Amino acid sequence: MPRAARRPAFVILGLTVALVGAVMAGVAFGAVPVSLADIVGAVTRALSGRGGSGANDALVLGLRIPRVAMAALVGACLSGAGVLYQALFKNALADPYILGVSAGAGLGAVLALALGGVGAIAAVLVPASAFVGATLTMMLVVAIATRAGRMETLSLLLAGVAVSYTLAALTSFAMVMRRETMARIVFWMMGGLQSATWQYVAVVGVMLVAGLSLPLAYSRELDIILLGDERAGQLGVDVKRFERMVLASASLMVAAAVSVAGLIGFVGLMTPHMTRLVLGPRHRLLLPASVIAGAIVMVLADLFARVVLAPVELPVGIVTALAGGPVFVWLLMRERRRSL
Amino acid sequence: MTALGDVALQYRDATLGYHQPVVSDTTLAVHSGEVVGLIGPNGAGKSTMLRAVTGGARVLGGTLEVLGRSLATYDARSLARVVAALPQTVSATFRFSAREFVEMGRHPHLGRFSDLSAHDRAVIDQAMERTDTARLASEPVDTLSGGDLQRLTLAQTLAQEPTVLLLDEPTSHLDLNHRLQVLDLVRRLADEGLAVLAVFHDLDMAARYSDTLAAVHDGGIGPCGSPREVLTGALLGDVFGVSAVIGTDAVTGSVSVTPVLRRGETPQPLGVRVHVVGGSGTAARLLRRLVLEGYEVTAGALNAGDTDHEVAVALGLRFVPLPPFAPVDAHAEAEAAALAAVADIVVVSATPFGSANLGNLRSAVGSGAPIVLVGSLGPDRDFTNGAAAALWADALASGAVAAATEDDVMDAISEVSGR
Structure with a gap:
């Protein structure tokens, strides 16, 4: 057992401190740098009801903080979903992007966007539609990959990829049919956090909490399911019910992330894997630690996307894919002796 | 319990x-x-x-x-x-x-x-x-x-x-x-x-x-x-x-x-009948091997409780069953002789002979079939005051083949049976 796993509280505390640091950096850096004093001042003024009186208050409170908060939430959602998929499918390569769930959520979101709806309605309708898309896609991929009650790693990944492509085509079709919304959708699809607002932060935050709370309560079952479905049943896990709960929770988190940030790959793959390497496989620690680590990764990736070619902004999905692709290949190559 | x-x-x-x-x-x-x-x-x-x-x-x-x-x-x-x-x-x-x-x-x-x-x-x-x-x-x-x-x-x-x-x-x-x-x-x-x-x-x-x-x-x-x-x-x-x-x-x-034997393991019968005089577990392996090679195998008198008896039962052989420690009496000897008489070859395994089972050896030597004798009949095997040794010598004199090992026995049998 890795030594760190004996002190879960310390690990979580350390990660939280790191997240606060990343958030501060994310708020401070950008096209216009903001000093730490300005940030603290803006937050203090906002909390005491005198928001907006400082020089940089509008930038900090209206743009930077919602954006960084959104990045953190999206990273947390993707990483949390990745942990759940990897446990349920006993597969270190499982991740919302590779399984096609992101694409499903994306199609759901695009349909909602294309059918109209703006403002508060969109803020609820888009994630709801993304959730339906994610859930249906997951069911489809599992059905395709399951043959005679068994699910092979390769067929699961292939089914995910095949379904992803099909859904991407449908998404493009939906976009072409509604040309007037196309630019907005394209921008969103590439994976960006530019449109972050407090309203979306609230919606995604609620979905993260909703998607995470049951799996956190079932962390022991998440450990036991790694022993195989039949063995988990022998040890007292109601496998079918547990599977449905986990898949619904994961879909909820993927839908939350995708509906605000588009398709962002590999965060849900890399972060849980790295966290597991360091902290071991016990979900009681792994799940919350991965969620926080995912938030950190995403905040830093978004910061990088904003500043590397400033004033031009890269879609954050490009950054995560550039970093995550090689990691995926590395995982694939050592897959034969993989251990969760 | x-x-x-x-x-x-x-x-x-x-x-x-x-x-x-x-x-x-x-x-x-x-x-x-x-x-x-x-x-x-x-x-x-x-x-x-x-x-x-x-x-x-x-x-x-x-x-x-x-x-x-x-x-x-x-x-x-x-x-x-x-x-x-x-x-x-x-x-x-x-x-x-x-x-x-x-x-x-x-x-x-x-x-x-x-x-x-x-x-x-x-x-x-x-x-x-x-x-x-x-x-x-x-x-x-x-x-x-x-x-x-x-x-x-x-x-x-x-x-x-x-x-x-x-x-x-x-x-x-x-x-x-x-x-x-x-x-x-x-x-x-x-x-x-x-x-x-x-x-x-x-x-x-x-x-x-x-x-x-x-x-x-x-x-x-x-x-x-x-x-x-x-x-x-x-x-x-x-x-x-x-x-x-x-x-x-x-x-x-x-x-x-x-x-002892798997169903379907027995090969085509060779049409050669081998009668084995055993006892004290000395013939168990030979019996199984002969069956596996396709010989039709019979055995002399064997006492219950003897491994040879159990193997003969498991292999489904014809032999003369006796109760534990019962001597080979005249009746049993006659039955054993009848089995030996219709055999193409008779094998005497490395069993010791005493007064109780001497009849087994007598029925084999008197069968008239070609005989293969396993080992030599020294004082460690002969507890009959020379009666068994005399029968043994008779058999050798009339052309019996002496075999030292199980392989020699198999060679001798295939030679005698002309295969």
């Missing part, structure tokens, strides 16, 4: 399987304090009977009761507090420590948000000590050997504190020492009141550790009873298609099974 406890697990006219029934109309009771062994060929449904309890297979008809309540009234957690199962194989592709792995066995006893209590930890400690895995506690399970992992999984099942334990060929990956260790432990747990239903492939182990054996074949349960009642030559022929010598293990006193 002490008096049996209550029925812990009861199959009542149960039909079990997956989409199709695998075993039908099965009735079997497992009592507390009892080890019931399931034996039978591969694919007969032994594992299905276990998996029907823990949810891997379905109950398609009849009932299955655990502690007097229908299986359907249990949910996964309440069932796991009563029934634990040790699977055939365990794979570990995760980095849990051995202790964390065993802790998973406490799951059905723990509340959703409760942590391991002092009692839980004591149960885990004891489970690991009894399975000799305590020293592995901090090892990652994915680095353990198959045997360690199997014993660790047993510890995991013991952590469940079950009333019923299901074992599916529990020791197939263990070396001899650990195999005995695990089965001794299972036996002890049963003596303490656990009800055990176990699938065995090794019939000797099944006989040694079970109170009751049930043979599963042809889609149902066949004979069921004590090992001595169930493990008979007829059953082994019916269920496994094997001819076997059923004996008693000299040390443990349990039934021992030595397979």
Whole structure:
């Protein structure tokens, strides 16, 4: 057992401190740098009801903080979903992007966007539609990959990829049919956090909490399911019910992330894997630690996307894919002796 | 064996399987304090009977009761507090420590948000000590050997504190020492009141550790009873298609099974008849070898209790059976002579001769068939004051072939029979 796993509280505390640091950096850096004093001042003024009186208050409170908060939430959602998929499918390569769930959520979101709806309605309708898309896609991929009650790693990944492509085509079709919304959708699809607002932060935050709370309560079952479905049943896990709960929770988190940030790959793959390497496989620690680590990764990736070619902004999905692709290949190559 | 406890697990006219029934109309009771062994060929449904309890297979008809309540009234957690199962194989592709792995066995006893209590930890400690895995506690399970992992999984099942334990060929990956260790432990747990239903492939182990054996074949349960009642030559022929010598293990006193011949193993008959004079276990291997090469084999007089007698029975040979220690009297000698007279070749194995079995040698030498004599008849084999030596010398004088080893015997036989 890795030594760190004996002190879960310390690990979580350390990660939280790191997240606060990343958030501060994310708020401070950008096209216009903001000093730490300005940030603290803006937050203090906002909390005491005198928001907006400082020089940089509008930038900090209206743009930077919602954006960084959104990045953190999206990273947390993707990483949390990745942990759940990897446990349920006993597969270190499982991740919302590779399984096609992101694409499903994306199609759901695009349909909602294309059918109209703006403002508060969109803020609820888009994630709801993304959730339906994610859930249906997951069911489809599992059905395709399951043959005679068994699910092979390769067929699961292939089914995910095949379904992803099909859904991407449908998404493009939906976009072409509604040309007037196309630019907005394209921008969103590439994976960006530019449109972050407090309203979306609230919606995604609620979905993260909703998607995470049951799996956190079932962390022991998440450990036991790694022993195989039949063995988990022998040890007292109601496998079918547990599977449905986990898949619904994961879909909820993927839908939350995708509906605000588009398709962002590999965060849900890399972060849980790295966290597991360091902290071991016990979900009681792994799940919350991965969620926080995912938030950190995403905040830093978004910061990088904003500043590397400033004033031009890269879609954050490009950054995560550039970093995550090689990691995926590395995982694939050592897959034969993989251990969760 | 002490008096049996209550029925812990009861199959009542149960039909079990997956989409199709695998075993039908099965009735079997497992009592507390009892080890019931399931034996039978591969694919007969032994594992299905276990998996029907823990949810891997379905109950398609009849009932299955655990502690007097229908299986359907249990949910996964309440069932796991009563029934634990040790699977055939365990794979570990995760980095849990051995202790964390065993802790998973406490799951059905723990509340959703409760942590391991002092009692839980004591149960885990004891489970690991009894399975000799305590020293592995901090090892990652994915680095353990198959045997360690199997014993660790047993510890995991013991952590469940079950009333019923299901074992599916529990020791197939263990070396001899650990195999005995695990089965001794299972036996002890049963003596303490656990009800055990176990699938065995090794019939000797099944006989040694079970109170009751049930043979599963042809889609149902066949004979069921004590090992001595169930493990008979007829059953082994019916269920496994094997001819076997059923004996008693000299040390443990349990039934021992030595397979002699597989059904379908006998080749085309050569049309050559070999009569073997044996005794004291000296002809057992030769009898089997001759049958395997396609000779038609008969044997002289053999006493019950002699290995040669058991092998001759298992091989289905014609011979002259005698009660234990009975002498070859005139009647038996005449019968043996009749068998020898129609043989193409007569072989005298390296058995010692005394007054009781001299008739066997006489019937062989007097048969007129070509004779192969194994070894030499020194004072270590001749307890007849020279009578046997005289017959031996006569035979050699009239052209008998002397053979030193079993191979020499086979060579001599094929030479004499012209093959």
